[in-house]
Amino acid sequence: MGLLSEGITEIIAVTKDNAAPIGIISKSGQTTPKMILFKGSKTAENVKKYGWVTANFVSDCYLYPQYAFSDAEISDLREVAVGRHKMQILNSADAWMAFEAKILNETENTYFVSLEPVASEYIRDDLRPVNRGFNSIIDATVYATRYVLTHDKAQLDLINYHLGIVKKCGGSRELESAALIERVCGL
Numbered sequence: 001m002g003l004l005s006e007g008i009t010e011i012i013a014v015t016k017d018n019a020a021p022i023g024i025i026s027k028s029g030q031t032t033p034k035m036i037l038f039k040g041s042k043t044a045e046n047v048k049k050y051g052w053v054t055a056n057f058v059s060d061c062y063l064y065p066q067y068a069f070s071d072a073e074i075s076d077l078r079e080v081a082v083g084r085h086k087m088q089i090l091n092s093a094d095a096w097m098a099f100e101a102k103i104l105n106e107t108e109n110t111y112f113v114s115l116e117p118v119a120s121e122y123i124r125d126d127l128r129p130v131n132r133g134f135n136s137i138i139d140a141t142v143y144a145t146r147y148v149l150t151h152d153k154a155q156l157d158l159i160n161y162h163l164g165i166v167k168k169c170g171g172s173r174e175l176e177s178a179a180l181i182e183r184v185c186g187l
Helices: 044-052 063-069 132-150 152-168 174-187
Strands: 007-015 017-026 034-038 050-059 075-080 085-090 094-108 110-122
Touching: 007 044, 007 063, 007 085, 017 044, 017 050, 017 063, 017 094, 017 110, 034 044, 034 050, 044 050, 044 094, 044 110, 050 085, 063 132, 075 110, 085 094, 132 152, 132 174, 152 174
Parallel strands: none
Antiparallel strands: 007 017, 007 050, 017 034, 034 110, 050 094, 075 085, 094 110
């Protein structure tokens, strides 16, 4: 699958007029990648309604907290024709993969979704190194999405731990991302 590696690959998922950070799960022996979506989210409802999603690989860490806590602007997206679908991708994607998405199972709160790859494109050929601050922005964003719902001190401790790494190891864009997370969490 080229762009996906074994484990959970963090991407920006784009569905109809929507973007959100999501982990795509790829395990050895698994026939297709999977994702878990929370019911009530725009991403889950769009996957259920339209049956497609694009995975956008980005080197701008700010996009993870931005799309976790605010809607995508239509100007952030562009349409691509993929098979029988007109899908959307991020204008700022370094690469993307398109999937037909099928809900395999659901619980009270989630959908378990199978992803069938149908197209991909590398947009940028240049290597963009990732620093430790970038990785900690992704982790802090995950914990922040939980914290804003629960205000659980354990989540707050994890956010602060990762923002500490960002402040030591990140560049200017990582520091901007940390400031956004702090604002959203009321820190």
